[in-house]
Amino acid sequence: MSGVGESVLHVGGASPYDVVVGRGIADRLPGVLGDDVQRVAFLHAAELTELAEPVLTVLRERYDVLALGLPSGEETKAAEVAFQCWEALGDAGFTRSDAVVTFGGGATTDLGGFVAATWLRGVRVVHVPTTLLAMVDAAVGGKTGINTGAGKNLVGSFHEPAGVLVDLDTLLTLPREELVAGMGEVVKCGFIADPVILDLVESDPVAATDPHGAVLPELVERAIRVKIDVVVADLKETGGASGHPGREVLNYGHTMAHAIERAEHYRVRHGEAVAIGCCYVAELARLTGHLDDATADRHAAAFGAVGLPTSYSGAGFDDLHAAMRVDKKARGNTLRFIVLDHIARPVVLAGPSEEHLRAAYDVMAGGAR
Numbered sequence: 523m524s525g526v527g528e529s530v531l532h533v534g535g536a537s538p539y540d541v542v543v544g545r546g547i548a549d550r551l552p553g554v555l556g557d558d559v560q561r562v563a564f565l566h567a568a569e570l571t572e573l574a575e576p577v578l579t580v581l582r583e584r585y586d587v588l589a590l591g592l593p594s595g596e597e598t599k600a601a602e603v604a605f606q607c608w609e610a611l612g613d614a615g616f617t618r619s620d621a622v623v624t625f626g627g628g629a630t631t632d633l634g635g636f637v638a639a640t641w642l643r644g645v646r647v648v649h650v651p652t653t654l655l656a657m658v659d660a661a662v663g664g665k666t667g668i669n670t671g672a673g674k675n676l677v678g679s680f681h682e683p684a685g686v687l688v689d690l691d692t693l694l695t696l697p698r699e700e701l702v703a704g705m706g707e708v709v710k711c712g713f714i715a716d717p718v719i720l721d722l723v724e725s726d727p728v729a730a731t732d733p734h735g736a737v738l739p740e741l742v743e744r745a746i747r748v749k750i751d752v753v754v755a756d757l758k759e760t761g762g763a764s765g766h767p768g769r770e771v772l773n774y775g776h777t778m779a780h781a782i783e784r785a786e787h788y789r790v791r792h793g794e795a796v797a798i799g800c801c802y803v804a805e806l807a808r809l810t811g812h813l814d815d816a817t818a819d820r821h822a823a824a825f826g827a828v829g830l831p832t833s834y835s836g837a838g839f840d841d842l843h844a845a846m847r848v849d850k851k852a853r854g855n856t857l858r859f860i861v862l863d864h865i866a867r868p869v870v871l872a873g874p875s876e877e878h879l880r881a882a883y884d885v886m887a888g889g890a891r
C-alpha cells in the first residue's frame with residue numbers, strides 16, 4: 523500500500539479503468555462514476571444494508587439513487603432477478619448516461635454487471651466488492667453472468683467496469699469462514715503467477731488472514747495485480763501469447779472445484795472447492811510428469827496453512843468425472859486442465875488418461891501416493 527494507505531491499480535486495454543484499494547474509500551465513488559451520471563442504481567446484497575449506509579450516503583449527496591436489495595448468494599444470479607432490475611430501471615427512467623453501482627460479493631457483482639451490460643446494451647458499472655473472493659476475482663476483469671437450470675454462468679457477457687473500489691474495511695465484518703474461503707483464490711494466484719504470495723502465506727498464515735493487519739492488504743493487492751495482468755493480456759479468454767494459456771489460467775483448480783460444487787449442491791464455498799481442486803490438479807501434474815514432488819506437496823501445505831481444505835471424498839470418482847466432462851471449460855469430449863510445469867509456469871493439459879485422473883482422485887480422497 524502507498525504511504526496514504528491507498529493504492530491505484532490501473533487496468534489497461536480498450537476500456538481502461540482503475541482498481542482503488544484502501545480503507546474507508548466510499549467518497550471516491552463520484553470521481554470514479556464521472557460527471558455525466560444523474561441516476562445511480564445501487565444494487566446491493568439485501569443483508570448488507572447497514573454496511574452499505576456510508577456508500578449510500580455518498581451517492582445520495584450527488585445522484586438520484588435507486589437502491590435495490592438483492593437476494594443473497596447464488597440466488598441472485600437468476601433471470602427473474604435480472605428482469606426485476608430491468609423493470610425497476612425502466613420505471614425510474616434510466617438512460618444511457620446513468621450508472622449501476624454494485625455492493626456485495628461475487629454473485630452481486632456478476633448479476634449487477636450483467637444488468638449493466640444489458641440495460642440499453644450497456645451502461646457504466648462500478649463495483650464495490652465486500653468479500654475477499656469478489657475483491658480478488660469477480661469484480662475485476664469484466665465477466666458478468668447469471669445461472670440457468672443447466673449450470674452456473676451459462677448466460678453472460680464481458681462488460682468491464684468503469685472502476686472498482688476495494689474497501690478493505692468491509693473485510694473487518696466478513697465472517698471468518700468467508701475470509702478464509704477467499705484465500706483460496708489468493709493462494710491460487712500465488713501458484714499461477716506470484717510466488718511472493720506463497721512466501722507471505724507460508725511464513726505467517728495468521729497475519730495473512732488478519733483483516734486488521736498489513737499482510738492481507740498486500741496479498742489482496744498482489745492477487746488483483748495477477749488478475750489484471752492476465753485479463754489485460756487476454757480479456758475474452760481466447761488464448762495468451764508466447765505459449766501462455768491466457769485467461770484460462772485463472773481457472774487453475776476450477777474444473778475439479780466446479781465438479782465438487784455440483785456434487786455438494788453448491789453448499790461448499792467456492793474458495794474451499796478451489797483449494798481442493800488446486801491440490802487435485804497439482805497431483806495430476808505430478809502424475810503426468812509436469813510437476814516435481816516438492817511443488818505438488820507445497821499446494822496442500824499453502825492452502826492448509828490458512829485453514830482451507832485440501833482433500834475431498836464426499837463424491838466418488840465416477841460422479842466427479844461425469845461432472846467435469848460437462849464443465850463449460852471442457853471442449854467437446856476432451857477434458858482440459860491448467861497444470862503447472864513449475865510455480866508461475868502454467869500450461870494446458872488436454873485429455874489426460876482416465877488412469878491418471880482416477881489416481882489423482884485417489885490421492886485427493888485421502889489415499890497415500
Ligand code: GLY
Nearest residue numbers: 659663665769772
Ligand atoms: N474468474 C475467472 C475469470 O475471471 O476469468
